[in-house]
């Protein structure tokens with residue numbers, strides 16, 4: 235990842251942690267004074283681990299079949315494409331008949347649909363959301379913006395390749411992809427998972443340092459824990 | 464609209480008004496008079512609504528232009544007041560006490576153009592960008608293409624066609640005679 239050259243300004247000042255993450259003293263309801271260090275107390279410091287395959291192929295295949303049929307989408311819309319996810323939830327396109335449902339929080343979801351361009355500010359939130367999702371988890375990128383920048387190719391504030399920052403299992407091309415394309419994308423994703431190739435989360439764990447380096451190169455005010463679990 | 468301008472003209476220095484429509488007019492005023500004019504428009508002439516406050520970067524003239532758009536809802540009139548600021552160390556006058564909404568516009572201008580508004584509430588806090596270290600991105604001397612090329616990775620294989628030549632080649636391959 236290239237950083238900006240001398241033509242562009244840089245700052246070397248450390249970005250302070252956000253306030254709620256700094257160590258502090260709190261008084262409990264019983265009047266006891268305790269020190270808390272949110273980074274240690276509220277977050278897991280361990281890096282994500284690679285999830286090993288099951289001991290025999292037939293069991294792994296069964297797991298993959300089960301995983302493919304349990305897709306829960308995080309209702310987190312980032313770009314224009316979020317508009318296309320709404321009709322999918324309604325009777326017109328009805329994604330629910332394929333067993334695909336939207337959930338409101340990352341802890342209840344295992345498919346993160348990045349529905350379009352990601353500004354650096356949203357990328358930060360998307361990373362947090364992704365890391366909070368339980369395994370096995372998958373990422374789907376919608377639209378040309380997530381593939382090569384789309385029409386935001388010269389924007390100062392949107393990333394161009396989603397797979398630099400998050401492991402993408404499936405791309406759906408289009409600007410914006412129609413709900414039918416999305417449904418097709420879900421079917422393809424299911425096929426990929428059944429074949430045992432939906433290994434995004436493991437890829438993320440394996441290349442964790444690389445991904446973090448990429449993320450930190452664009453998110454200049456990294457004020458959160460390295461791993462938001 | 465013209466009567467309002469006539470009334471103002473006696474006491475303030477107004478530039479030549481540009482009428483876009485009968486109910487929409489732009490006029491350049493002096494920086495030290497903008498406050499008085501805005502107050503008078505708001506309190507005496509019924510321009511109670513600040514529609515927007517925005518800036519234009521006239522880099523060739525080394526100027527920033529602030530545009531205050533005020534609206535009289537009853538008479539359905541819009542008046543844009545332009546103020547020119549030096550581009551070097553640009554500083555505007557805050558009007559958040561006339562319209563509280565102006566504070567938000569001023570915060571945005573501070574971030575996107577780097578125009579300072581001393582005294583405006585929370586003006587130096589981040590507004591849209593987070594952790595921005597570079598030139599304010601709406602300034603015209605900020606090269607957004609170069610910045611994005613150096614900051615974000617490209618995926619190879621992206622091609623751009625000039626629509627005219629591309630369609631000509633596709634539809635009339637032999638059009639300029641001799642070309643393949």
Ligand code: SF4
Pocket residue numbers: 313314315349350351376377378379380384385386408409410411
């Ligand atoms: S690919 Fe097109 S529709 Fe999708 S986010 Fe980008 S510009 Fe919007």
